[in-house]
Amino acid sequence: MKISGLFVIAAGSAAIYSGQDAGPEQISTDMGVRYVLTGAVRGATHRIRVSAELTDGLTGQVVWSDHYDRDLDEDFIIPDEIVERIVAMLDVTLARGEQARVWRKTLRNPDALALYYKGLEHLMQFDKQSVASARRLFERVSEISPDVTLGPTLVSFCHYWDATMGWSEDEAVSLAAADEWGERASRLEDADGQAHAILAHVSLLRNEHEEALRLAEEAISIRPQCATTNALYANILLWYGRPGEALDRVNFAIRAAPVYASWWVEILAAAYRDLGRFEMAEAAARELLRRKPDRLEARVLLAGILAAQNRHDEAAMIGAEVISLDPECSAASLVRRYPYRRKTDLKKLLGLLNSCGLPT
Structure with a gap:
């Protein structure tokens, strides 16, 4: 078994x-x-x-x-x-919580279900190579079960991560692919709301924050108890500027899914940071770093949280690790990845990263 x-x-x-x-x-x-x-x-x-x-x-x-x-x-x-x-x-x-019940009822083809779960394993590793592998597996799921939304939804999600994490050779191409696959998924019967949630993230990267929020709210209305849909909704709420609601949603998702992705912890840490609850933010950021010790974003998040607590020496040490991992990294290049609706949030984050020793 x-x-x-x-x-x-x-x-x-x-x-x-x-x-x-x-x-x-x-x-x-x-x-x-x-x-x-x-x-x-x-x-x-x-x-x-x-x-x-x-x-x-x-x-x-x-x-x-x-x-x-x-x-x-x-x-x-x-x-x-x-x-x-x-x-x-x-x-x-x-393992997967109640959402697994939906997946198993929806993907009746055993080969498609096996490929879907293998794709989830790769996606959970969350790096450039593993997300690319996951995308190919989800494409096969879509081929085997073309009338099921789960395959194209996660193909779209993989393209979204390629665009937002800088893993794509052409961000615009990845974003267009995310949009295409997301629209394809949304035209099918949406089993768990995730197709709409992914389209919300495509809108987010286009700075269409109101449309992103509308789609995310539609997603959560379809599957209010789905852990992943709640985590995706939390991410939209975070960038929209509602960190308290984001925190509630991601905490619900974590409680509902015994096994969950590292990016959920990243939302948790960022929401605590934006709420000014820095001790909790630091604990979550350190947990993210424990899970993903080679991940640049985990160090960036931790450095900013330490700087927000005026622990500048510690923040500078983490900032130096960021530069050693990526000598081309700058505060401005990092901030461009964060699709906050309010410019004041971006300006505040830029100041924190500059105080960590990251070049502008």
């Missing part, structure tokens, strides 16, 4: 506990895992009951349990259906 975002012990290794009187806590400790899935099969002449239980090995608390009663007429189909239900539950509970 393989689930994107989860490390699963091989069946052979887990089988040593079969028939033993070992509780989930002991198995968790022995195997070095957090959660333990146990199950039992009981059968009569023409009926079978499969019971499954997921336990938190640290607390001993049962996180989820269910049972499945089935006839034994279809020997090969029924077990697969039960396995799929259990895998979907693990995905929702431990």
